Amino acid sequence: MLQYLIILLDKESVSFCGLTPSPSPKGERSCLIPLDTLKQGIRFGMIENLMIQYVYPDYELPAEYSKVIESIDHSKIKPMKDGADVWVTGSIKDIKADVSVVWRTDKQSLFNSEADIISALENVPRLNVVLTDVETFTDEDFENYRSLLNAFAEHIEKLYLEGISSQLNLLTDRMMFSKINNCGAGDTTITLAPNGKFYVCPAFYYEDETDSIGDLEHGLDIKNKQLYKLDYAPICRHCDAWQCKRCIWLNRKTTLEVNTPSHEQCVLAHLERNASRELLNNIRKHGTFLPEQEEIKEIDYLDPFDKRNTWL
Amino acid sequence: MxxxxxxxxxxxxxxxxxxxxxxxxxxxxxxxxxxxxxxxxxxxxxxxxxxxxxxxxxxxxxxxxxxxxxxxxxxxxxxxxxxxxxxxxxxxxxxxxxxxxxxxxxxxxxxxxxxxxxxxxxxxxxxxxxxxxESTKVTISSEDLPYIEESVIHLFSLGIHEVNMNCVYENVWKEGDDIILETQMLKLADSIIDNNYYKDFACSLFSEQIGGPLLDNQNWCGAGKMLAIDAAGNFYPCTRFAKYSLREKNELVIGNIKEGINKNKLRPFLCLDSRTQSSYECIKCEVAQGCGWCQGENYDTAETNTIYQRSTAICKMHKARVRANNYYWNKLYRKLELEGEREEFEKNKREVKLEIC
Amino acid sequence: MTKKLVGNVTPEERDEIQMLFERRNGLYELAKILTADNAELYEKLVKDMGETGTKFQNWWDRMAEKYQWESVNGGSWEIIFETGEIMLVEP
Incomplete structure (x- = not known):
């Protein structure tokens, strides 16, 4: 069931997921959503009872937009700290904020930023690390990623003993969840772009504007909509790496199917899952922690695809 | 090549x-x-x-x-x-x-x-x-329907003991084609049974494994479990995904002789099961067993670029086939029982391929 | 020529002779295209044909000893790979 409507306030709204949009051609002005389109989008959200998330560009919006934006309960995803509920940043160095932070990074920057991330964990209430090059991970990268997660886990455990509850999506989400919790693109969440058309998620819009799933005038028209649901995802419905973003756009890019994740996506998610398991077990050695959460089981695989014979 | x-x-x-x-x-x-x-x-x-x-x-x-x-x-x-x-x-x-x-x-x-x-x-x-x-394989399209009975019997008469035959999965079927198929299969059933062809010959149109509700969740088609290579050296999960086999969609290449197989592109094929790609109507169908599909045809007719949406163009033809099979097996087993030959028949019967591409 | 069922072998025994049968056929067909020019491979093939033939015969000897199948003068045994059944072929 639809629950969320993401409204991109501009064609240049900040990307907060794995896709890095191509920069606009030189000299092309940004494309702000027309005020009337914004109003219609908000009306659509109200009628469909959707929670709205605005995604901002990196400039100040004209004054008349503020009143319209505030006409419905919402959250703000911004490329600047001020006024954001979620701040999307391209730099992790010396970061400090009292809102959730999304740091988009490629693997190399991630591997080079261990100290900065550890420092950030003490200075932000929640850090979401979003990898922009998942599909390029090699076996060597997986090993580096495993080591890095272990280093973060050690630090988070230390913070916990000091009474600081720090959140890092890659490690702490899995401990908190009781079922899969992913972006829900095309299922629970859709995106409205400045052109008045709906998309499965912002990445589908940034990649190909013709790839829409309806518009404000005619309503939604999601073809094969069942394929965005977990029940129709043959690998994911058997998986318990519940923190995995299960990025629909990346699925389609790598496997050509929205319901099938790549090998790299699955392995990364399971390295995170296993590191979460270790972290949970280690924290529990010091006392009661998340008593309502079940133990994360030990498993002997990193890609559930390799176990398909047990469920096919 | x-x-x-x-x-x-x-x-x-x-x-x-x-x-x-x-x-x-x-x-x-x-x-x-x-x-x-x-x-x-x-x-x-x-x-x-x-x-x-x-x-x-x-x-x-x-x-x-x-x-x-x-x-x-x-x-x-x-x-x-x-x-x-x-x-x-x-x-x-x-x-x-x-x-x-x-x-x-x-x-x-x-x-x-x-x-x-x-x-x-x-x-x-x-x-x-x-x-x-060796067997021969025959695919049936709309204009072939009136000749099924005489053709199968003719092939038997040439000495071909196994005739594998099936309706094409493409949407070629006209109003009333299911009735023609059923009529032809009933006639064929009579010919095979009355002339005792069933003892040494087999036609895959008749199989005891068709009809009845779905028993398992296996994919029907073998696409992805084979590797097809075209003249240019491109790899496909089956030749049906090459450009020359598709009407509506672009080719679906999963690699080539220089770069090898892109295993990520193969994953969706190897995860296919029956229920994930079928409509509720197909899953609940009372005669679903043996109703097949071609993954390439599914892909070509799907509303999006997916292999996970099953084409059902063959539905009424399958149902006609099930009715004719009911007749065939009821008639044959009654005859065998009356003649005390059922046990012998069951022991020696030829296994036929359920479906062919 | 008549055929008569005289026994069975286990699936493992069947797999063993089927593999040897396939290999023997493969070597035989390879021999049609391999010439002595390719000395190394030719040597390997000749040796392999001998060894495979010996293993093939050893299997029949071992099984005949183990199962004591019925035999006749001038007759031979055949195996049906699908079932593992042994048939006596009488001239």
Whole structure:
């Protein structure tokens, strides 16, 4: 069931997921959503009872937009700290904020930023690390990623003993969840772009504007909509790496199917899952922690695809 | 296909033994008409044999070459030399559609428009001598329907003991075609049973495994469990995903002889099951068992670029087939019981392929 | 010529002879295209044909000893790979 409507306030709204949009051609002005389109989008959200998330560009919006934006309960995803509920940043160095932070990074920057991330964990209430090059991970990268997660886990455990509850999506989400919790693109969440058309998620819009799933005038028209649901995802419905973003756009890019994740996506998610398991077990050695959460089981695989014979 | 492309494809496959752990392999040559290129096929087969042996590849102990031909040049010397050279590892099927009238509806020479039946049928005796257990495969489209009964009986009379036949999955069916299929199959059932053909012959239209609700969740089609290579050296999960086989969609390439297989693109094929790609109506269908699909046709007709949306163009034809099967098996088993031959029949009955591409 | 069922072998025994049968056929067909020019491979093939032939015969000897199948003068045994059944072929 639809629950969320993401409204991109501009064609240049900040990307907060794995896709890095191509920069606009030189000299092309940004494309702000027309005020009337914004109003219609908000009306659509109200009628469909959707929670709205605005995604901002990196400039100040004209004054008349503020009143319209505030006409419905919402959250703000911004490329600047001020006024954001979620701040999307391209730099992790010396970061400090009292809102959730999304740091988009490629693997190399991630591997080079261990100290900065550890420092950030003490200075932000929640850090979401979003990898922009998942599909390029090699076996060597997986090993580096495993080591890095272990280093973060050690630090988070230390913070916990000091009474600081720090959140890092890659490690702490899995401990908190009781079922899969992913972006829900095309299922629970859709995106409205400045052109008045709906998309499965912002990445589908940034990649190909013709790839829409309806518009404000005619309503939604999601073809094969069942394929965005977990029940129709043959690998994911058997998986318990519940923190995995299960990025629909990346699925389609790598496997050509929205319901099938790549090998790299699955392995990364399971390295995170296993590191979460270790972290949970280690924290529990010091006392009661998340008593309502079940133990994360030990498993002997990193890609559930390799176990398909047990469920096919 | 050039020799260079063929060689690179073989080199890739045989040098990646871990990626192909299956115990056995079938090297299948399809055209057009493959025997027009028998020299190339011969060279390829020799190279495969030599390479497998040199590499101590596990397939050397379990391989087959397979060819489906229209049978026109079957008796040519170089074709016969190839057959004799590879006989113990060769499976070779000649496609003959039935009676002359039925065969010549679809199989005509380019230019003259003359039917090929006469040129094929004269090669059947030699073919059956060399491959006594071979079957023929016949696909049925709308215009073929009135000739089913006479064609199957004709093929039996030529000495072909197994006739594999199925309706095409494409949406070619007209109003009333299901009734024609059912009528033809009922007539065929009477002919097979009344003339005792069931003792030595089999037609895959009749199978005890069709009808009834879904029993398992397996995918029907084998796409993705095979590797198809085109003349340019591109890899596909089945030839049905090559450009020349598709009407609406772009080709779906999963690799090539230079870069190898993109395993991520293969994942969706290897995760396919019945329920994930079927509509609620199909899952709940009371006669779903044996109702098949072609993954390539599904892809070509899907509303999005997916292999996970099943085409149901064959629905009414399958239901007609189920009704005719009910008649066939009820009539046959009653006869066998009355004649005290049921046990003997069950012990010796021929297993037929449920469906063919 | 008549055929008569005289026994069975286990699936493992069947697999063993089927593999040897396939290999023997493979070597035989390879021999048709391999010439002495390719000395190393040719040597390997000749040796392999001998060894495979011996293993093939050893299997029949071992099984005949183990199962004591019925036999006749001038007759031979055949195996049906699908079932593992042994048939006595009488001239």
């Amino acid at each position: 050039t020799w260079n492309v063929a060689k690179k494809a073989i080199d890739y496959i045989l040098s990646h033994e871990n990626s192909f752990p299956e115990k056995s392999v079938i090297w299948d040559f399809i055209g057009g008409e493959p025997l027009l290129e028998v020299d190339l096929i011969d060279k390829i087969c020799d190279y495969i044999k030599m390479s497998m042996y040199e590499l101590n590849h596990h397939w050397f102990d379990s391989y087959r070459f397979s060819i489906s031909t229209n049978g026109i040049n079957y008796c040519e010397e170089k074709v016969q030399n190839f057959i004799k050279k590879n006989l113990s590892h060769l499976s070779l099927g000649i496609t003959i559609d039935g009676t002359e009238k039925k065969h010549d509806i679809n199989r005509i020479y380019k230019g003259s428009g003359k039917g090929s039946y006469a040129d094929v049928v004269r090669n059947i005796p030699l073919w059956l001598k060399q491959f006594p257990n």
